[in-house]
Amino acid sequence: MSATPLAAHPSAHQSVGPVPAFRGRIGRDARSGHYAVPRRYRLHLSPADPDGLRIAVTHSLLGLDRACPVTFLPAVPDCPDGGHSALRPLYEASAHHYTGPALAPVLSDDWSGRIVSTHGPDIVRDLARHFGGGRTSLYPCGRESEIEAVERMCAQGIEGAAQRAGAAGTGESERTAALGALLGTLGVLDQGLRTQAYLIDNQITAADVELWVALVQLDTVHRHHLDADAVRRIAGHPALWAYARRLAAHPAFGAHLDLDGVNRRHHARCQGLEAAGSAVQILDWATHSTPGTDTEAQVGKV
Template identity: 80%
Template structure:
């Protein structure tokens, strides 16, 4: 199965502070041992939500414990003060923000990685144990294409549609956003999941992007624009189905998302704030 239309979109993610990987044996340094590693994440953060969903799909509560962070970082630099000791133990005189998500090594007390895609891939590769496979064999290029599409075609386009920016004018952002949603709407007709007959990391990526679109970005869009976004019934029915799945909806921290948004947002609220697309509260399982 091909998702060629998605593959033309390129992403521009900031470089992670740490990008270690979990290996297969002792020679790799960070090798796979149950309960050696710990996740530090806030489900109100998009990357934290992605990791939390994959972690639940894999059933890793015992093999890789999770420490949940507050939705709103308490540091003046946008970092979490509770993570500062980990960062300082991992890099001499670390001067950056102590941000989540983090995969840490309890044996050494240091950080393995702060790169969300690597973290989810390593958890699936080394701790999956035959459960639902978020990264099925042969699907990596399709998953990467969906990640790029969601990053630019939904996340960045929605931001540009809500406010003028250096890369896209608001009209261009809206056009790109609606084009992306339209392509996904057509793609999902007759399909339960995005690229396979099972849940994959592509579904996690798209679902988180849709959560952000409805709970964050619509607050800066006109009501008429939000109605156009909502006019993709197949796509939003897909989002609703996934929200009902126990590995997805349980991690929805709506209050945390709202607090995080208001703490960081500098844009003006628009009429779209009153036009909710889905009733996420019916599936939410966490509170801050």
């Protein structure tokens, strides 16, 4: 399997260069190359990373502990290039003369000892479509376009806007415009959640996983680079944050929330300046989250 050069997802307030990414997919039968077989595949991820958190929550919602084991990685990568030494053998087996960082998340094939995919959205979709077994429908039939719309809102209207609003070295007008875009997106979502428990079909879907992770990042990462007034305005969406609190109490969500890991990962990677908003926490995530096994204690475990 070859590696295709694609841009990696940049972390908050830090840019990374292009790195090889793997975009294999799990299919329905042997003709697809990677077909769905229980315990053939393995996830390697850190819930302190947004992609890793999305995948971990999805994995738990689908009940895939036996069908697709997980190896948890440290919150902060142990290699100078930002990669994980534990993933180096997989990368080297999957790409000839690979010299780049061994990044997570990874979906690997235990049969071949190679990487199937490092693309978080593809991994989430393939797990849901081919291993869900009817336990829960994270992608309800006919609602794909709505889920994709939520994904865009989260990526552009929350994550992207929050990064621009808190970026150092940008002009006041640009930061104001970015904050306006962020507040506008939160307002739309808050309005919808005033009359329904979840975003689509009144059930938990992939859209809820996407939004919840974006809200976690907003309060635990992006808030530190915004001024106090901006954070108070962000917090002024009661239905939205009540929804985030409610999902945090769900075992599939809250059990994977590694607050200490998120904090250490952020401080290890972030190059931005801390602002007054750092002192204005929106949710007490530790209080509302379902207790789970300490992720750091699970590092390297199946």
